[in-house]
Structure formats: structure tokens, C-alpha cells
Amino acid sequence: MRDFTAHVRRHLPSAGIPPDRHAEIVDELASELESRYTALVQRGVSDADAWQEILAQIPSWPALAHDLGARGPAQRSPWQWLSSRTRFGSPSSDRWRRDIRHGARGLWKERGFALTGIATLAVCLGGHAVIVAGVNASCFTPFASLSPNASS
Amino acid sequence: MANQYPQMEARRGTVSATPDYDDRRAAVTVLEDQALYNYSAEIIESDGAPARITGMVATPSLFRLLGVKPALGRIFTEAEGTAGNDQRVLLSHGLWRELYGGDPAVIGRTIRLTDRELTIVGILPPDFSFGGGDVRFWTPLALTDRQRSDDARHNNGWFSIGRLKTGATLEQARAQLKALDAVNLERLPPQLRQLLVNAGFYTSAEPLQDAVVRDLKTPLFLLWAAAVAVLVIGAANLANLALVRSRLRLGEIGTRLAIGAGRLDVVRQLLVEGLLVSLAGATAGLLLAARIVAALRTTDLTAVRDLASVHIDTSVIAVTLGLGMLVGIAVGLTSSLPLFMPLPAILNEQGRTRTRGRRARVSRRTLVVAQMACSFVLLAGSGLLWVSVRNLLTVDLGFRTGDVLTGVVSLPREQYASDDAARAFVRESLDAIRRLPSVAAAGATTIVPLRGNSQTGIILAEGYVPKRGETAVSGLRATVTPGYFEAVGTPLVRGRYFDERDTAASTTSIVIDERLAHRFWPDRDPLGRRLFRPANARETVPDDKTRWMTVIGVVRNAQLRGPAAADDTSGTYYLPYAATAPHDFGYVIRTRTDPASIAHDVRRAVAGIERQAPLFDVRTLSERADLSLALRTSTMQLAAIFALVALLLSALGLYGTLAYLVTQRAREIGVRMAIGSTPRGIVGLILGEGLTLAAAGIILGAIGVVAIRRVLASQLYGVDALDPAVMMLVTLALAAVAAVACVYPARRAARVDVVKTLSAR
Numbered sequence: 001m002r003d004f005t006a007h008v009r010r011h012l013p014s015a016g017i018p019p020d021r022h023a024e025i026v027d028e029l030a031s032e033l034e035s036r037y038t039a040l041v042q043r044g045v046s047d048a049d050a051w052q053e054i055l056a057q058i059p060s061w062p063a064l065a066h067d068l069g070a071r072g073p074a075q076r077s078p079w080q081w082l083s084s085r086t087r088f089g090s091p092s093s094d095r096w097r098r099d100i101r102h103g104a105r106g107l108w109k110e111r112g113f114a115l116t117g118i119a120t121l122a123v124c125l126g127g128h129a130v131i132v133a134g135v136n137a138s139c140f141t142p143f144a145s146l147s148p149n150a151s152s
Numbered sequence: 153m154a155n156q157y158p159q160m161e162a163r164r165g166t167v168s169a170t171p172d173y174d175d176r177r178a179a180v181t182v183l184e185d186q187a188l189y190n191y192s193a194e195i196i197e198s199d200g201a202p203a204r205i206t207g208m209v210a211t212p213s214l215f216r217l218l219g220v221k222p223a224l225g226r227i228f229t230e231a232e233g234t235a236g237n238d239q240r241v242l243l244s245h246g247l248w249r250e251l252y253g254g255d256p257a258v259i260g261r262t263i264r265l266t267d268r269e270l271t272i273v274g275i276l277p278p279d280f281s282f283g284g285g286d287v288r289f290w291t292p293l294a295l296t297d298r299q300r301s302d303d304a305r306h307n308n309g310w311f312s313i314g315r316l317k318t319g320a321t322l323e324q325a326r327a328q329l330k331a332l333d334a335v336n337l338e339r340l341p342p343q344l345r346q347l348l349v350n351a352g353f354y355t356s357a358e359p360l361q362d363a364v365v366r367d368l369k370t371p372l373f374l375l376w377a378a379a380v381a382v383l384v385i386g387a388a389n390l391a392n393l394a395l396v397r398s399r400l401r402l403g404e405i406g407t408r409l410a411i412g413a414g415r416l417d418v419v420r421q422l423l424v425e426g427l428l429v430s431l432a433g434a435t436a437g438l439l440l441a442a443r444i445v446a447a448l449r450t451t452d453l454t455a456v457r458d459l460a461s462v463h464i465d466t467s468v469i470a471v472t473l474g475l476g477m478l479v480g481i482a483v484g485l486t487s488s489l490p491l492f493m494p495l496p497a498i499l500n501e502q503g504r505t506r507t508r509g510r511r512a513r514v515s516r517r518t519l520v521v522a523q524m525a526c527s528f529v530l531l532a533g534s535g536l537l538w539v540s541v542r543n544l545l546t547v548d549l550g551f552r553t554g555d556v557l558t559g560v561v562s563l564p565r566e567q568y569a570s571d572d573a574a575r576a577f578v579r580e581s582l583d584a585i586r587r588l589p590s591v592a593a594a595g596a597t598t599i600v601p602l603r604g605n606s607q608t609g610i611i612l613a614e615g616y617v618p619k620r621g622e623t624a625v626s627g628l629r630a631t632v633t634p635g636y637f638e639a640v641g642t643p644l645v646r647g648r649y650f651d652e653r654d655t656a657a658s659t660t661s662i663v664i665d666e667r668l669a670h671r672f673w674p675d676r677d678p679l680g681r682r683l684f685r686p687a688n689a690r691e692t693v694p695d696d697k698t699r700w701m702t703v704i705g706v707v708r709n710a711q712l713r714g715p716a717a718a719d720d721t722s723g724t725y726y727l728p729y730a731a732t733a734p735h736d737f738g739y740v741i742r743t744r745t746d747p748a749s750i751a752h753d754v755r756r757a758v759a760g761i762e763r764q765a766p767l768f769d770v771r772t773l774s775e776r777a778d779l780s781l782a783l784r785t786s787t788m789q790l791a792a793i794f795a796l797v798a799l800l801l802s803a804l805g806l807y808g809t810l811a812y813l814v815t816q817r818a819r820e821i822g823v824r825m826a827i828g829s830t831p832r833g834i835v836g837l838i839l840g841e842g843l844t845l846a847a848a849g850i851i852l853g854a855i856g857v858v859a860i861r862r863v864l865a866s867q868l869y870g871v872d873a874l875d876p877a878v879m880m881l882v883t884l885a886l887a888a889v890a891a892v893a894c895v896y897p898a899r900r901a902a903r904v905d906v907v908k909t910l911s912a913r
Contacts, residue, residue, distance in 0.1 A: 021403065028407045057411070064410060096424075103424040113397050114429055117390050121433025121479065123797055124386035126440030128379040129464060129472045131790075133445060135372050136468060137461040138365045 002051065004030035004037070011061045031105075033057075035098055153312045153329065154363075159352040160623045161608065163717070166363065168312040168355075170299040173211070176312065179332040182324045183314035187214035188293060190310050191283070193562055194265035195764055198251070204562070204768045205247070207289035208282075214290075215242075217315050218282060224248075225259040225274030228292045232273075238294035241270040245278035247288040265289070266764065267564040283311075303687075305336075306348075313360055322357060329355040343693060350623035370866055371787040378533070378794040381526040385801045387479045388519045390429075391486040392805060395516075396812055398422065398487035405491065419488045426484030427477060434476030438464060441472075452782040516809050517845060523802035524849020524886065529856040530798045531882045534791035536868055539878060541788050543870035544781055550665075550710030551601055552641035555592075556773035557747035558600050559754060560738040561765045571733035577762060578633060578729060578737070584757040586635075590745040595636030596729060599628065600738035601712045602776035603769070611725055613672040614682040614700065627668055628712060628724040629685075631734055636726075637663075637707060639742040640773075645669075647679045647705035654704075654728035661728050662701035665709045668723030678703045683725070701727070714780040716869055739767075747772045787867070799886070802849075803893045810842050810897035814904075821904045831902035838898035839891065846890035850883050 008029045014022050033054050040050035058064055107114040153176065154165045173188045180186070189210035195202045212228035220227060223245055232240050241263060243251075252258045262269045270291065281287075298304060316325060333355055337345050362369075398405070405418055442464050449459050561581075568574045578596055585594045599606050609629040637649045645666060654661045662683055669678040682700040694700075710724060711717060729737070739758075743750055755767045771779075778785075814821070821834055829837075857864070861873035871878070 024403065025407050028404050029411060032408055032411060099421055099424040100428065102421060103428050106421075106425055107428060110397065113393065114432075116393065117429040117483075118433040118436055120386045120390055120801065121430055121476065122436035122440055124379075124383040124801075125434050125437030125472050125476055126444065127437075127794060127797065128383050128475070129438055129441035129468050130444045130448075131372070131376045131379040132471050133441065133462050133464055133468045135376055136465070137459075137463070138368055138372065139361070 002037070004034045008033065011058075013062055013065045035102060039098060153314065153355055153357045155306065155308050155353065156356050157348075157351040157353050157623070157626070159350060160626050164366075165308065165356070166311065167308040168310055169307045170295050170304045170310060171302060172305075172312060172355075173295070173310075174300060175332055175336065176314070176329070179335075180314065180325055180328045182317055182320035182328060184317040185213055185217040186312070186314035187211045187217050188310045188312055189214055189283075190293075191287070192291065194289070195562075195564070195766065196251070196263075196265060202764055202766050204766055205288045206286050207291065208287050209291050209293045211293045214282075214313075217313070220276060220280055222274040223277040224256055225272070227274055228290075232292045233294055235294045235296055238292045239268065239270050240273045240292055241265065242274045242276055242290040243272060244276055244288045245280070248275045265291075266562075267566040302339075322359070325357050329357055347624050352623075367783070370863065371783070374533070374863065374867065375787065375790055375794070378530055378791055378798075381530060382794050382798050382801070383475065383479075385523045385526055385798050385805070387482065388523055389801055389805045389808070390479065390483050392516060392519060392808055392812075394426065394483045394487035395489065396808070398490055402490060415491055418491060419484075422487045422491075423481060423484035426482075426487065427480035430476045430480030430483065431473065433479075434472050437476070438469060438472055441468070448786075451786065452779055453786050516812070520802070520806050520809050520845045521848045521852060523798075523805045524846050524890070525852035525856055527795070527798040527802045528850050528853020528882060528886055529860070530791070530795035531885065532853070532857045532878060533864060534788060534795040535878045535882055536864065536871055536873060536875060537784070537788035537791055539871045539875065540867070540869040541781060541784055544715045544784065547711065547715035549601075549715060549777075550642055550708045551773075553602075553773040553777045555743050555747055556640065557741045557743060557751060557754065557770070558603070558738055558773055558776065559751070559758075559767040559770035560600060560603070560736070561758060561767055563735040563762070564764045565735065567764065568735060574733040574735060575730055577765070578733075581758050581761050582633060582635065582739075584761060585739065585741060585754055588750060588753050588757065590743050590750055591741055592744050593635055593639040593742040595633045595639045595740050596737045597630055597632040597636050597640075597740055598734050598737050599630040599712050600740065600776075601640060601710065601773060602714055602780045603738065604713075604780075606713055609685055611668070611683055611685055612694070614684070614694065616672050625668070625671060625722045627664075627722055629727065630712070630724060631727045631729050631732055631737070633729040636740055639740045640710075641742070642710045643708045645706045645708055646677070647703070649705055649707075650726070650728050655730045660700060660702050661704045661731075663705040663707055663726040664703055665707050665724045667709050668725055669703075669706045671722050678706055716784075738769075740773075784867075784869075799889055803889045806842055806845060806890055807893040807897065809845075810838060810894055811900070813841065814838065814897045814901045818904050821901050822906045825904065825906045834902045834904070835898040838901045839894045842890055842894035842897075843887065846887055850886055853886075854879065854883075 005026060008026045012022070012026060012029070036057070037050050037054050040053055041047065045053070153168055153172075155168050155172070156165045167190075168188070170188070173186065176183070177186050187210060189208050192207050192209045193204055194207060195204055197203075212230055212233040215222075215227040222242070225242075227242065228240060231237055243258075243263075248254060248258065251263075258272050259274065260271065262271050264270075276290075314325070316322065333353070337348060337353075340348070365372075408418060409415065445459075445462060445464060448454075448462070453459060563574055563577060568577065582594055582596060585591055607629045608626050610624045610626050611629075612624065632650065634650045634652060634654070637644065647663075650661065650663065664678065664683070672678065672683075673681060681703050683703065684694055684698045684700050707726070712724060739754070741747070741750070741754060751770050755770065758765065758767045821837075824837075825831075825834065857879070858874065864873045
């Protein structure tokens with residue numbers, strides 16, 4: 001496995017970006033590149049080709065650093081960002097799997113948020129489910145359960 | 153279909169009389185089939201001991217109407233619903249397995265039920281259930297000629313159902329019933345007709361389902377509304393939280409966008425995260441719900457409601473997961489909102505233009521106000537329910553529930569065919585019970601207090617002239633032995649209780665309660681005055697055959713049907729047991745020690761006299777008092793739990809919003825401090841903000857309570873839906889919680905570092 005973090009750290013200019021922000025960006029970039037790389041390899045692309053593809057995705061590190069540091073006026077219209085620069089065309093189940101993995105990792109990083117959300121919903125949906133079970137049993141289940149082939 | 157007499161009995165009728173069956177079959181032609189049924193009980197020998205099982209007596213048409221195909225054998229034929237041919241029985245699948253191990257050869261064999269030998273004609277399928285899960289056998293109803301005659305009219309004791317023809321409506325059935333009532337009224341002598349008209353007599357028809365869940369529907373739907381409100385409050389909190397989180401994550405998101413991820417990719421990513429959280433929450437919620445349902449099964453509620461059918465089934469799971477997904481999508485989309493800003497703004501992290509910030513703040517405030525309003529309604533509702541239950545607990549029942557044991561027996565019909573045999577049994581069994589060491593007093597009654605069963609009957613007084621438009625007086629009719637009043641503790645107001653003088657020979661004694669006494673003789677002494685019970689609806693005018701009963705005592709009003717049923721009837725009258733010797737009755741036993749501890753001895757004492765009459769439904773009277781309120785208590789407790797969760801969640805929501813506002817307005821706060829605001833002033837500013845939101849919520853919530861006061865009032869007892877004390881307390885509680893939620897954000901605001909904040913940009 002290649003060391004993406006080292007790769008990014010080596011290439012991303014640190015000028016104009018505060019150090020902790022820089023470290024954060026390195027982490028994030030590395031994980032993004034890694035997931036794209038893994039997706040390529042899973043689709044049968046050879047290790048070397050995948051690596052080339054990844055390298056090609058960031059044509060200019062200084063430009064990226066400038067974008068990231070972006071203090072100046074926007075260079076592009078915002079809606080341009082809506083279309084991905086790179087299309088993987090991978091089957092959608094792969095993409096979903098990647099999203100789920102990525103999402104789980106993101107939530108793990110913010111366990112507090114995730115746990116608060118899960119706990120809130122557990123209480124709300126749990127309470128609701130108890131009442132729905134009661135309503136279902138008494139108001140929506142027929143008084144007499146008829147045999148399935150009842151015709152009259 | 154049921155006979156109703158709204159002016160005579162406030163309680164809604166559920167039953168009809170036997171002649172109505174033939175009438176309705178002829179007249180209500182929009183029904184393709186009709187049936188009459190009622191519950192019954194029999195004793196069977198099981199494992200060498202007599203056991204009591206519940207069943208049903210039904211016209212053979214019931215099974216046809218329900219479309220039941222027997223698992224084995226056949227259902228009843230029409231002929232088996234006639235006198236002399238009715239010695240047949242259908243067994244439930246469960247009872248068949250239990251008694252015969254599922255042996256198919258039992259069809260045609262006889263089974264002994266209490267003291268009758270009945271031929272088993274069929275076994276019903278395992279999934280058949282009608283009118284409750286504990287019905288285990290069915291016998292055919294064979295109406296006698298007397299039961300079919302006019303004498304039995306308005307002698308209501310049977311459930312009457314029918315199935316509408318395809319395309320026919322309930323309205324058509326009601327119209328036909330109305331026409332039938334009119335025809336029947338015409339045939340009656342004018343005096344009786346007037347009585348029925350004054351009673352407001354009519355025949356009601358409603359869907360079976362509605363009739364069954366009548367008392368349950370409103371509380372359940374109110375609770376459902378409460379559950380939905382709590383869910384919305386929780387979802388609003390999550391959306392708020394997600395919004396804050398995605399703003400904090402703008403840096404990370406910006407990075408991804410900068411290296412070429414599309415915005416839709418990021419939106420999808422956020423959606424996936426939202427769904428992960430919400431589906432995990434929904435799963436945890438379902439597990440929690442299963443635990444709660446299991447816990448509910450151990451409460452008093454099981455004794456008053458069949459909870460077996462309440463379970464977390466596929467539809468509940470589907471609803472919960474579906475709602476969870478909805479919330480997840482909503483949360484994901486909310487957190488995607490900040491994405492639709494120019495990239496540099498995103499990367500600037502704070503990325504808020506003035507207008508967007510203001511709009512977001514307004515919508516956050518709206519959410520908080522709505523949460524507070526929902527909480528107010530829920531708190532007020534559960535507070536009112538709590539006051540109602542407390543009121544009901546303090547109602548003077550007219551008897552003392554402490555230290556009393558009760559239990560019921562049914563004497564076998566054939567063995568105790570004569571009244572003397574029944575009298576002898578009651579006398580001997582009471583003697584045996586009274587001989588037990590810790591028994592202070594004991595008696596028998598046909599209406600065990602708070603047990604839920606009761607009989608009513610018309611009673612008329614000699615010389616009493618009904619006022620114009622007044623109908624006959626229908627009272628609760630209890631048949632009691634000497635010792636009953638002493639045991640149950642109903643105080644005597646005038647005269648005497650029943651004693652050994654009131655034997656079969658002197659069937660003329662009657663004890664009435666104060667309500668009846670007041671109704672008939674408002675300003676005269678009721679003692680020694682005479683009353684009579686018309687044997688049937690036509691004999692409402694006394695003649696020389698009338699059997700008069702003399703009032704020997706007046707007792708305090710007793711709420712035999714429970715504290716909330718106060719104004720159901722015009723009163724209660726008590727007849728001496730010796731006069732009519734009914735076969736179904738219960739014992740009321742006052743003890744000197746814990747009443748539950750003598751249950752075993754009492755059972756043995758009764759079984760020692762008649763093995764075939766096992767004592768059942770043995771409970772202390774205080775248990776029955778709790779059970780009679782179990783539905784209200786459980787509703788109140790569930791509502792209270794929802795209200796507290798709502799309160800907690802909306803407090804968190806208010807806290808989160810204020811805390812966020814403080815960070816967003818740090819600059820404004822800095823400026824204020826720079827121009828001389830004291831930290832105290834800043835605390836005031838934030839507290840003011842929070843309490844304004846809470847106040848708006850309280851006002852909206854109060855409007856909400858006014859809006860639903862009618863529905864609410866139907867569930868309350870002795871308290872107005874807009875009770876000022878409850879409203880005041882709820883307002884104070886909500887304000888206090890809101891203030892607590894403000895404290896931390898306010899203190900943080902007061903500590904804003906002026907220099908740092910102002911030099912930040």
C-alpha cells in the first residue's frame with residue numbers, strides 16, 4: 001500500500017496556509033486520494049496505472065494550495081463545481097459502499113454528534129413505535145381475524 | 153347494533169335483547185347475515201382439578217357471518233340453534249391441543265363442560281380469534297319461545313352483529329333500524345311507548361371495530377399525536393445540529409471540492425451520513441420499543457386489556473424505518489445547505505453573507521418556538537391527566553377498599569337447578585369462610601365492586617308519578633347476602649342492613665342507596681315505602697299480581713362501577729340473595745390481616761363444599777381499584793414520559809441555538825462591550841433572547857391547548873382542560889427550564905474577549 005499522507009505532505013506547498021489547517025488538509029486529501037485509488041484498483045486497474053491516474057488528478061499542487069488557501073476572489077463560477085472533474089463511472093453499488101465506508105469514518109471522527117443523533121432518534125422513534133404498535137393492534141387489526149379464503 | 157336509552161342511562165349500551173334478533177333479520181335487509189352472541193364460562197376437568205374456561209354462546213350464523221372454515225369437523229348447522237338440539241360444542245385449536253393432544257378422532261365424541269355432556273362437532277383454525285384471545289369454546293344459542301316473545305323485549309344481554317351486503321352502507325342499516333324501532337313502538341301500549349320515547353330509545357349501529365375500541369381510541373390517538381410531536385422536536389434538534397456541524401466542517405468539504413469532488417458527490421456523502429445516523433437510531437429505537445412493550449406486559453394494563461396483540465411487527469418496523477429514513481434525508485439535506493455558496497466563501501469557513509445568516513437565524517428561532525409550543529401542550533396535557541387520576545383516587549367510593557378480598561364463583565346450572573340448593577351452598581360457603589381465623593366479615597354479591605360486571609334494571613315506586621317527559625328509573629341491581637354491607641363497608645344511612653330475617657319466605661325487603669331515595673322521595677322518609685320491579689317491559693303499571701318490596705334500609709351511594717362512573721345511573725338497589733338465589737356471584741371478605749394471604753384458605757373452603765365451583769378472579773379490592781384506573785394511569789404515565797422527553801429535547805434545542813447565536817454574534821457582542829455594555833448587560837441580552845423565544849412558545853402552546861381542549865376534556869375528570877393552576881405550573885416549569893438552558897450561552901457571551909473578537913477580521 002502506498003503512503004498517501006507522505007505523498008500529499010511532500011507536494012502540497014505550506015506557504016499561506018496555517019500549520020494546523022495544513023495538517024488537516026493533508027489528512028483529508030490523503031484519505032480522499034486513497035479511496036479513489038482503492039476504487040480504481042477494485043475495478044481491475046493495475047497498481048501502477050491507478051497511481052498514475054491519481055497523480056494526474058492534481059495537475060498543479062500550487063494551484064490547489066492557492067484554491068485551498070483561497071483568500072482572493074473566486075476564480076470560477078460556483079456552479080462549475082457541481083460537475084465532478086473526474087468521473088469514475090464505477091458501478092453505483094461500489095460508490096454507495098465507498099460512501100457508506102467514508103460516512104462511517106466521518107461519523108466515527110465525530111462520535112459525539114453521531115451518538116447524540118442516534119440517542120435522540122432512538123428515544124423519539126422508540127416511543128413512537130410503542131404507540132404505533134398499540135394503535136396497530138387495537139384500531140387497524142380486525143376484531144375478528146378471518147380465515148384467508150373467507151368469501152362471505 | 154345495540155339498544156340505547158340515553159335519557160335513562162348515561163352509559164352507552166352495547167347489547168340487545170333476544171327478540172331483536174328475529175326482528176332485525178326480517179327488517180334490516182341491507183345486512184346479508186346477522187348473529188347474536190355473548191360470553192360464557194364452563195368448568196372442565198384438567199389435570200385432575202376443575203378449571204374454568206371462557207367461551208361463547210352464539211347463534212350458528214356467527215361462524216357463517218365471519219366466514220370461518222373449521223380446521224376439523226364442521227361448524228354448527230342452523231338446526232343446532234334450536235332448543236333440544238343444542239348439546240354441541242366447537243373447540244378452539246388451543247383447547248383441542250391441550251385436552252386431546254390434537255387427536256383428530258375427537259369429532260363426534262362428547263366432552264363434559266361443567267355438568268353437561270356436549271358433542272364436539274368441530275375444531276376452529278388456530279388463527280381464529282373473535283372477541284378476545286381467551287375464548288376457547290363455542291356453544292350454539294338456542295332461543296326459547298319466551299326469549300323470542302315480546303316479554304323479553306328490552307331485556308338486553310346479547311351482542312348483536314351483522315355483515316353489510318356488498319355496496320350497502322351503514323346509513324342504510326341505520327335507516328332500516330330506525331323504521332323497525334318505529335314499528336315496534338307502535339305496537340306497544342301508550343304508557344310504555346311514552347316511557348321509551350322519554351328514555352330516548354333508539355337502536356344504534358356502528359362498525360364492530362369502533363365499538364370494541366371505543367374507550368381506547370381517543371387516549372391512543374392523543375398519545376400518538378404526542379409521540380409524533382416528540383419525534384418532530386427531536387428531528388428539529390437533529391437538523392439544527394447537522395447544520396452547525398456542516399458549517400464547522402466547511403473546511404474539510406472545501407478541500408474535497410477543491411480537488412475535484414462534485415458538489416452532488418458531497419451532498420450524497422452528507423445524505424449517507426444522515427441516513428447512517430437515522431437508521432442506527434431507528435434500529436436502537438425498535439430495540440427500545442420492544443423492551444418497553446415487554447415491560448408493559450408486566451404492568452396492571454394486562455389485566456384490563458389484551459396486550460398479546462401488541463407487538464413490534466413488520467408494519468411497525470416498516471413505519472419506524474421509513475420515518476427514520478425521512479429524518480435522515482431531511483438531516484442530510486439540511487446539512488447540505490451551506491454547500492451552495494461560492495467555494496471561496498466555503499473555504500473561508502465562516503462563509504456567511506449577512507442575509508443568509510439572518511435568514512438562517514430566523515428559521516432556527518422558528519424551530520425553537522415550535523419546539524417550546526409542542527412541549528407546552530404535552531406538559532399541560534400530561535399535567536391535566538395527572539390531576540384527573542389524582543381526583544379519581546380521592547373520590548369517595550362509598551365502600552372501603554383496604555383489607556378486602558374478593559373472588560367469584562359460578563354454580564353449575566343443573567346440579568343447582570333449585571333455588572334452595574343455591575341458597576344452601578351460599579350459606580354453607582359463607583359459614584366456612586367466616587370460620588377462617590382472620591376473617592372479620594363476609595358476604596356475597598352479584599356485583600363485585602369495581603370488577604366491571606353489573607346488571608341494571610327498571611325500578612318503580614308506589615305512588616310515584618313521573619314528571620312530564622321523565623322516563624322510568626333504571627338502577628344498578630345487586631343481589632346481596634347478609635354480611636355484604638358490613639364486609640364492603642358501605643355505611644348505613646337509615647333503617648337496617650339485610651339479616652337472617654330476609655329469607656326466601658319474606659321476599660319483600662329491599663335496600664336502596666341515597667340517590668334512589670332522593671329520586672323517589674326527595675323530602676319524605678323512604679323507610680317502609682314500597683317499590684316494584686316490572687317483570688317485563690309491559691308490566692310497568694302495578695296491578696294485583698305485582699310483587700311489592702318494602703324499603704328496610706338506605707345506604708350511602710357506592711361507586712360499584714368505579715370512581716369515574718358516578719352519574720351513569722340513577723342509583724343502586726340491593727335485593728336479598730335469598731329472594732332470587734342467582735348462580736353467579738362473588739364473595740366480599742373483610743380481613744384483619746393482609747387479604748391476599750388468605751386467598752388460598754378461601755379457595756379451599758369453597759372447594760370443600762362444591763368441587764365444581766372453583767373460585768376465580770380472586771383479587772383484593774385495592775387491586776381492583778388500581779385496575780379500574782389502569783388505563784388512565786398508563787395513559788397518564790406515557791403522556792408524562794413523552795412530555796418530559798419533549799421538554800428535555802426542546803431545552804437542548806434552545807441551548808444549542810443560543811450557544812450558536814453567541815458564537816455567530818461574537819462580533820456584535822464585542823462591539824457592545826467595547827462601547828460600554830457590562831457583562832451583566834450581555835447576560836441580560838442573551839437571557840432576554842432565550843426567554844423571548846420561550847415566551848413565544850408558551851403563548852403558542854397555550855393557543856394549542858385551547859384548540860384541543862374538547863378532545864382533552866373527554867379524558868379528564870374533575871379538572872377543566874384550561875385549568876389555571878396547571879397552565880401556571882407548566883408555564884413556570886417551561887420558563888425555568890428555558891432559563892437554565894440560557895445560562896451557559898449567556899455566561900460565555902459575557903466572557904467574549906473584546907480585543908480578540910474585534911481584531912479577528
